[in-house]
Amino acid sequence: MKIIIIGLGLIGGSIAKSLSSSKNHEILAFDIDQSSIKNALDNKSIAGSLNSLDDLGNTEFNDSLVIISTPPNVTVEVLQSIDFVFNSSVTITDTTSAKNSLHKTLQELNFPQNIIFSHPVAGSHLSGEINSVSGLFEGKSTVLSYHDSATSMHVNRVKSLWELLGSKITVLDAEIHDQIFAYTSHLPHAAAYALLNTLKGLDQDDLAIFSGGGLGEFLRLVSSSPEMWTDIFLMNEKNISIAIEELIQNLNLLKGQITNDPKILRNFLIELKDFKESNY
C-alpha cells in the first residue's frame, strides 16, 4: 500500500521513519519545505515525494492512505484542497490534537466516508523532520474520531496504521476528545506559558541559577512550536477557556488554604498525591 505523508515534521517524519522498515508499504511525502524532503530521502525513510497534491487524483494512488501531518490550521486547508479524493478508495487521516473544528469542516464537506481523524498522544517539545525518531508511537495512545458516515474499510485502514506503529487505539467523539484534551494537554501548556510570563515580568537576571527541577518541567513545554500551539488554542478556544477558569479557581483555593488553614492545606496536598498515584 502507498502511504502519503503530507507535512514531514516531527510527527510525519517519525511516522516515515517508523514505517520505513516495513516492506508492505511505499512511503511517499509532500512538504513545501524541500530540505525536509531531502533529509527524509537521504535517511531513506521515504521512497519518493509528490510534486503536487493534485497527483493524488491519479489512479496509481487508488487505495492509498493519506496522512495529513501539518499544523492544525494548515490541516483544514489541506483537507479542503484534496476534495477530489473525497468518497474515493483513498483513506485520509490527520495527526492534530484538536478535532472539533476539523469536524465542522467535515460537516461543510457533507461528511465524506473516507476521512478518519487521528490524534497520536505522542510528541516532543522539539519539532521538525530533523528531530523525528523511529518508534515515537510505540506504547502510546492514539485517539480516533470519525463521523457515522465513515465506512469500516477506511476506519480499519487507519486502525491498522497505528497498530503497526505500536499504538493503543481509543475511539472518541470529536467533541468529547476536545473537552478531555483541553484538560490533559492544552491546559498544562497554557499554565506553562502563563508561568513563564510571570517569571519574565520579574525582570530579574540569572533566574536560571535559582531554578531547580520544578521549573524545568514547565519550561520544556514552552519550547514547543508557537505556530502549532496558536492553532491548537484557537481551535479549542471554548474548552480551553473553561479549563483556564477552573485552574484559576483552584489556584485561588490553594492560595486561601496557604493563607488560612495549615491542616486543610496538608490534607489537600496528601489527597492530591494519593489521587496522582492511583490514577497516573
Added chain:
Amino acid sequence: MKIIIIGLGLIGGSIAKSLSSSKNHEILAFDIDQSSIKNALDNKSIAGSLNSLDDLGNTEFNDSLVIISTPPNVTVEVLQSIDFVFNSSVTITDTTSAKNSLHKTLQELNFPQNIIFSHPVAGSHLSGEINSVSGLFEGKSTVLSYHDSATSMHVNRVKSLWELLGSKITVLDAEIHDQIFAYTSHLPHAAAYALLNTLKGLDQDDLAIFSGGGLGEFLRLVSSSPEMWTDIFLMNEKNISIAIEELIQNLNLLKGQITNDPKILRNFLIELKDFKESNY
C-alpha cells in the same frame, strides 16, 4: 572534621553518600527514624549515629559541622533545641528552601555567629534516605543566606562543604531568597497542585490514557512530600500568594488572547519561547 547530619532524608542521605568517600571527614547522623540510620550504616555512608542531640554539647564535637536536613518546620524546632552550641566553634547550617522564617528565628535567638543557612537547589520528587544518591549536588547551585553577625570562619566552613559536594555557591539575603524562590520553585509546585485538582474535579475515568508528556511534567511535582510542601507554602506564604496572583493575571491574559486575538497570541507564544531559550 566531624559532620553531623540531622535528618537522613533524600537531602541528608545524599550529603552522606556524597561525602562518604572523603577521608577527611567523619560523617555521623541523627534521625528519629532508626531504619534510615540502619540503611545509612549498612551502605557505609555514615560512620555512626548520635543517641541524642544533647551529645552535640560534648567537647568531641568542637569544630564540627552540623547540617540540619529536616522538613522546614522541624528545622526551626531543631535549631531552637540546640541553643547550647550557639556562638561556639560548632558550625550550623540547614538545607531548606524557605529562609525568611528561619531568619526570624535567628532574630529571636539574637543572631548567633555560627548559623549559616544553605539551600541546595537540588532534589527530586522522591523522598527518604532510600532514594538518596551520591553526587546529587554536583553542578547544582547552592544559595547561602546569613546575617552580618556570622563570622567568616563559619561561613567558609559551609562554603567548603558545598564546594566539596560540587555545588556552585551564590549568597542571597534571606528576604530576596524567598522572593525569588517563590517564583522559580514554589509557584511551579502550586500550579502543579492546582492543575491536578482541576483534573481531579473532572471525575473522568482513564484520563491517564489521554495524557501526553505535557501533563506528565506537572504530575511529577505532585509526588513530592506533602509535609515538606505544606511547610514551604506556609513559611513563604506572603511571597507565594503574590506569585499565585500574578500567575492568575497571566492566565487571564492568555485566555483573553485565545478568545480575541490570534496575531497577538502567536507573537506572545513566540516571545515566550525566545525568552525561554535565551534565559534558561
